[in-house]
Amino acid sequence: MQSYKKFEDTIAAISTPIGIGSISAVRISGEKAIKITERIFKARDGTSLYDVKGYHAKLGRVFDGKKPIDEAVVLIFKAPKSYTGEDIAEIFCHGNVFLIKQVLRLAINNGARLANPGEFTKRAFLNGKISLEKAEAITDLISSNYKTALDASFSVFEGKLGEKIKEIKEKFIDILSELNARIDYPDEDISDLDVVNMKNKIKLANSEILKLINSYSKGQVIKNGVKTAIIGPPNTGKSTLMNLLSGYQRAIVSDIPGTTRDTINESIVLGDLNLVLTDTAGIRETNEKIEKIGISRAIDMAKTSEIILLVLDSSKEISKEEIELLNLFKKDKVLIILNKSDLKETICIDEIKKYSYEIVKISAKTGSGIENLKEKIYKLVGFAPSDTESLIMINERHLDILNRSLKLSDDAEKLLKNEPLDMTSEIITNILEILTEFTGENINEEVVNMIFSKFCVGK
Ligand SMILES: Nc1nc2c(ncn2[C@@H]2O[C@H](COP(=O)(O)OP(=O)(O)OP(=O)(O)O)[C@@H](O)[C@H]2O)c(=O)[nH]1
Ligand SMILES: [Mg+2]
Structure with missing residues (x-):
């Protein structure tokens, strides 16, 4: 069961491009999202937003104090079934820059804090709604200027790269378990390690990593x-x-x-x-x-x-x-x-x-x-x-993870002899830890902050 974090602040930002359009939206996420929206929006049929179910919308008006400023639709998401995993209210107004800025200001005056770049997605990540590589794919997707780059980032978003990394990890887990069986139970009746076979297994995992690394230069070509x-x-x-x-x-x-x-x-x-x-x-x-x-x-x-x-x-x-x-x-x-x-x-x-x-x-x-x-x-x-059509890596952090893994995996392959197996086992354990950085399970806060700071506000 996923545990959801409680963030103190309720955050708000304009989620649509700043410009003239048919609609603009302010997104509010956090414990007080509904309370804040209730203060500035009145549904036409008089329903309180507290009584609106998740995924449901209400037509009404946005108020600055007693003065109505626009007709709007509010869409409610109830925790944990939302983008961030928190309560979310999205206010859709007419697409006017001054108007949408005014709505944002009203949300802030009524208790929300202006969201930092990428903060909605960061909360989604910290709440376990998406993995880190998917969150990154969202930035890559938004910033893609070309269709091919868009396709590549969407396939990462869909989890294709994650699946590939999982396959590679499974290969290393298999290798590690064979090594550890012999380290942990030396007296048991386990056959001697087939070093050649084991080296081949490591080489195979290496070649998979290398394939992904090589796709990065193509990724740069299609991205830039x-x-x-x-x-x-x-x-x-x-x-x-x-x-x-x-x-x-x-x-x-x-x-x-x-x-x-x-x-x-x-x-x-x-x-x-x-x-x-x-x-x-x-x-x-x-x-x-x-x-x-x-x-x-x-x-x-x-x-x-x-x-x-x-x-x-x-x-x-x-x-x-x-x-x-x-x-x-x-x-x-x-x-x-x-x-x-x-x-x-x-x-x-x-x-x-x-x-x-x-x-x-x-x-x-x-x-x-x-x-x-x-x-x-x-x-x-x-x-x-x-x-x-094949899997293409376009993110630099992903490249760094794979380069570090490849180096260690090369070392492991060279080092592997009949005895002692401890060193090789330790290196493979390290590789598995590094590969976990992909999804962000064991990544430190500083790195997380750096990744999300590259996002745009409102995402
Ligand atoms: N017959 C023919 N004429 C061409 C062709 N390509 C360009 N031209 C003509 O060649 C002349 C020069 O074309 P530009 O494209 O201005 O040449 P450029 O290399 O940019 O010239 P600069 O800017 O002066 O360096 C123009 O009169 C064009 O119409 C072609 O494939 N066939
Ligand atoms: Mg010319």
């Missing part, structure tokens, strides 16, 4: 997008490509070389992959002051990007400057785009092939070759569309 610079000489069609990928006329396109001066950013979705694109000034020798600044920005951008799309004009012969560009960057982050494939090909492809970059032919003007481009970008990033 891949920083991608579009660079190349002037007039090769960089801005045209930027516009094609963005789906609208983001950058100015013209046949005058040197059109783009500054860097231009746009986040785009390419199939299942998110790219943070930067279109840059065409690189060439120039004495023009502003253009020079733009070119140096382009080079800086290329250096700090994860991948570079180097756009060349395939209808022209390759220039000395282009050859210099080909020498400038690391091979594994560059994709050569031979643009203007709708025109007659003049560029000497063999010359470019010498540099052993990946090459793709497209026409940014007609859109031909885009599917090919997408595949080459996936390849360059090391991303497969099916990746989004």
Whole structure:
């Protein structure tokens, strides 16, 4: 049976975005939630909120003293059947910023305290309503800018990562019990430890941990997008490509070389992959002051990007400057785009092939070759569309837990010999303790506070 904590304060916050909308909500949670709401809200049918059952709503009016300020719906949740495990009243008003702030102020004047960031979810965690990794998945979910990141955090929220960790823990428990049987009952008639078999079991658990750790870099890619610079000489069609990928006329396109001066950013979705694109000034020798600044920005951008799309004009012969560009960057982050494939090909492809970059032919003007481009970008990033279907870790704390576990588990595997088994047993016990940090069962208060401080107010 879950025991529920009694928090002294009843907390309140605006739970909907601050802005104009059809409704806004104030959430009040704690022992006095209903008492406070009863002071500022009167149901139209005269029912006292104390008599309203959990999961039931009442239509009525919110009062500032004797003055009604808005018509509202109050939704009641009764402890322990609520998000926090406490009594909760949610007041739904019309979506006006001043109005909802006034309702919050009324709740506070009548005995609630303003909730800290993440405090509702923190109470839910401390009341055993959700595990820590699920609480974290809620922040990841709310802050996801991309659909794939949203899917990944939702699968953590649904408990998929928790299940995987449980499986790994069971593997270690199995190993530990075999070791401990021999340590605790040395005189009993138990067969000698099969060291090779035991090492294999540890290796298997290791490989499961490693799989999750490896998914983290993919998690970062889908969470933050891949920083991608579009660079190349002037007039090769960089801005045209930027516009094609963005789906609208983001950058100015013209046949005058040197059109783009500054860097231009746009986040785009390419199939299942998110790219943070930067279109840059065409690189060439120039004495023009502003253009020079733009070119140096382009080079800086290329250096700090994860991948570079180097756009060349395939209808022209390759220039000395282009050859210099080909020498400038690391091979594994560059994709050569031979643009203007709708025109007659003049560029000497063999010359470019010498540099052993990946090459793709497209026409940014007609859109031909885009599917090919997408595949080459996936390849360059090391991303497969099916990746989004497997379990992906996106949270840094989870990564840290798994890294620490993996290190110990490696040690355990190396250390394991026939005798003595005590050391290995101790290490495995440690791993199990570390893995428990996932759900937050044995985690200290400071860490809990740090995790919830990253939440937004009202969640
Ligand atoms: N035929 C053809 N023309 C293209 C293609 N892509 C771009 N262009 C034309 O090439 C010219 C230059 O295009 P931009 O996209 O402005 O080139 P840019 O590389 O951004 O040029 P700067 O900003 O000056 O560095 C424009 O007239 C475009 O219409 C293409 O695939 N085929
Ligand atoms: Mg341009």
